Amino acid sequence: MNETQVKYREWELYSDKKITEHTYKEFENSGAESCGCDYCKNFIIQRESVYPDEIKKLFEELGIDYKKEIDVSELARLENGLHYYNGWFQFKGDFKGKDCTIPLKDGGHTVDLTKITDNFSIGFRYDNSITPFKDKSGLVQIEFDCYLPWVLENETE
Template sequence: MKQITIGSWTIEVDVNKTKEFYRKHHLITEGCDCDFCANFVLACDKFPPAIKELFNLLGIDPRKEGEVSEYMENKDGTHLYGAFYHIVGRIIEGPKLWMPTEEGSEVSSPTFEKYYGVELGFCEGLSLFFEGLPIPTIQFEIQMNIPWLLS
């Protein structure tokens, strides 16, 4: 396992096992045929170099699932997307990503951190679990504005 610090999180990642998982997993567009997912897959090639390097550092192919959601179109024509991915590894230290909105509430909101123009975080709670995903596993979550590339 390789130890990496990203923002306030220090994580251990098995990059080879993570890459192997994504090598076998399907493209987002093979599990969903909506325009939002198709646009996201196209936009992966247009991510800023620092974000492409982050995905590579973690062993993630961003074109493959986790989960992707389009939240809204911004005034400048870009779209706000959220996505999460799974990484073979564990969190060594860092803030809790999902915090209750008020004391005793079951509703939570993320405490993302800014990183090269995107918001991101890590958590141990997995929203989805895919068959063949090695354990231990953590979840990487990211929000970013991306261009609309579909005609």
Template sequence: MDQIKVGSWDIEIDVNRTKEFYKNYHLITEGCSCDFCANYVLACDIFSQDIMNIFNLLGIDPRKEGEVSEYMENEDGTHLYGGFYHVVGRIIKGPNLWVPTKKGSEVSSPTFINYKGIEIGFSNDLVLVPEDFPTPVIQFEFQMNVPWLLN
């Protein structure tokens, strides 16, 4: 595993094992037929080089199954998307991604950092990890504006 720093996090990752998983995994649109997922998969082809670099650094094919949601349409016609993917690795050091919105609250808010045009974070709180995903696992979470490309 290689140790890298991404934003506020020092992580240890196995890029090759992560890439191998996503190479063989299915497209998001094979698990969901909604317009929001179809648009996201199309938009992956025009992500900026900086955004693709973060996915490549982690070994993730963003078109492949993760958990992606569309939250709203922005005034400029882009759409706010958020989601997460899994990465083979460990968090060595970094802030907690999810913190209570106020003291004693069960509701949490993300503490994303802006990293070259995408809001990102890493978490040990895992959700929807595919059964055959290699271990150890961390969750890469993101939020970004995506253009609407479907007619």
């Protein structure tokens, strides 16, 4: 593995940057563009401001194109009017530090993410269930959630 080591907060991340960059260049549309629903359009319009600068820098160091999230979903409209989104990216590699996965007693899991700003949190775990990577072994999934206003003309109920 052509390994790039990145220290980010309490994590040590090890990325095969060459394979990661190549994979992101190969697939044309992000999860949001592929879907095209109003929730995803709302996300796409705000994508530049979704990710804090330190996260954009981290993604660049790992070989990830932040404009190509693998998946994103709007989960709820909150009482304060913001929309709660969750999504993920992946990179070929490994990490040391807190795994954000919390197994549930009856199966499945939830995630415990680290707050970066008031409107953005992140975490790392291993998963390859939905991926553009040809070789599904050794993938780190970067989970994120964020809170966004509705900026499209008509709000979806």
